[in-house]
Amino acid sequence: MLNPVMMKAYLRRIYKIFLDAVFPSRCMICRVFFHHDRFVDSAGIEQTEPATLSFDNVMGRFLCRSCLLDFSEVGSPKCSVCGFMFKSRAGEDHVCGKCIGNPGRFRKARAYGLYDRSLRESIHRFKYHGKTYLADPLGFLLFSTFIRDWDPDDIDIIIPIPLHQGRLRRRGFNQTYQLIRKWPEWWENKKADPFPALIDQGMLFRKKNTGAQVGLGRKERIANIKGVFEVKNHSKIKGKNILLIDDVLTTGATANECVKVLLKNGAETVDVLTLAHTERHIL
Ligand SMILES: [Zn+2]
Numbered sequence: 437m438l439n440p441v442m443m444k445a446y447l448r449r450i451y452k453i454f455l456d457a458v459f460p461s462r463c464m465i466c467r468v469f470f471h472h473d474r475f476v477d478s479a480g481i482e483q484t485e486p487a488t489l490s491f492d493n494v495m496g497r498f499l500c501r502s503c504l505l506d507f508s509e510v511g512s513p514k515c516s517v518c519g520f521m522f523k524s525r526a527g528e529d530h531v532c533g534k535c536i537g538n539p540g541r542f543r544k545a546r547a548y549g550l551y552d553r554s555l556r557e558s559i560h561r562f563k564y565h566g567k568t569y570l571a572d573p574l575g576f577l578l579f580s581t582f583i584r585d586w587d588p589d590d591i592d593i594i595i596p597i598p599l600h601q602g603r604l605r606r607r608g609f610n611q612t613y614q615l616i617r618k619w620p621e622w623w624e625n626k627k628a629d630p631f632p633a634l635i636d637q638g639m640l641f642r643k644k645n646t647g648a649q650v651g652l653g654r655k656e657r658i659a660n661i662k663g664v665f666e667v668k669n670h671s672k673i674k675g676k677n678i679l680l681i682d683d684v685l686t687t688g689a690t691a692n693e694c695v696k697v698l699l700k701n702g703a704e705t706v707d708v709l710t711l712a713h714t715e716r717h718i719l
Pocket residue numbers: 463464465466467468499500501502503504
């Protein structure tokens with residue numbers, strides 16, 4: 437005999453199978469209808485070890501099979517500092533020539549996947565087309581990368597790259613904060629101890645609006661973003677290890693400017709984590 441909780445879960449599952457059969461899902465990208473059989477729903481996502489979740493599991497209820505396959509995770513060998521993949525698929529992670537010759541201001545940067553095809557389309561829908569229901573699945577992919585690539589005890593403060601107030605008002609939300617706001621909850625679902633880092637979305641702010649960086653070259657981006665960010669409370673970041681979060685890393689101009697400001701204000705180290713980075717294979 438099933439207890440009432442199990443009975444409820446069982447009935448919910450049957451109901452979902454019924455709904456899926458009668459109302460197939462429609463792929464968010466290519467618009468074909470499909471039946472999903474492999475995805476983990478949001479409750480399931482929260483119960484599963486982040487490291488075992490794949491793009492398929494997390495995005496499987498929004499994308500058809502062929503769009504799910506149209507995705508590239510950032511793999512090894514990659515640069516152990518900037519996180520970009522090497523062209524050669526053999527060998528271990530090591531520091532790339534660019535990071536040796538011109539040490540970045542961040543300690544390390546990592547991205548979940550390449551900014552192309554299905555991941556790019558999903559990020560666009562989330563950012564520009566109001567698909568806020570993508571915050572949790574995309575946020576979970578980011579969270580799984582954090583758990584995989586960092587010792588969470590090593591990070592004191594997590595800061596999303598801020599939007600300017602004007603844009604924040606127009607858009608209604610800072611999409612980067614939406615990606616991380618549930619991390620403590622997800623962590624505490626699995627672990628007995630509280631999430632070790634503090635998420636602080638007000639620590640860094642934009643003192644002026646810059647317009648979008650899209651369409652600008654590398655040098656123009658650097659000039660456009662210079663002097664834009666300010667730290668609200670220096671004493672809180674003094675000696676701290678900070679993790680900066682953004683959705684996409686392209687030239688790195690915005691992230692580098694934030695890193696510079698945080699270090700100037702006394703942060704001990706700054707790392708960068710993004711959902712995607714542009715494809716920039718290095719030799
Ligand atoms: Zn599709």
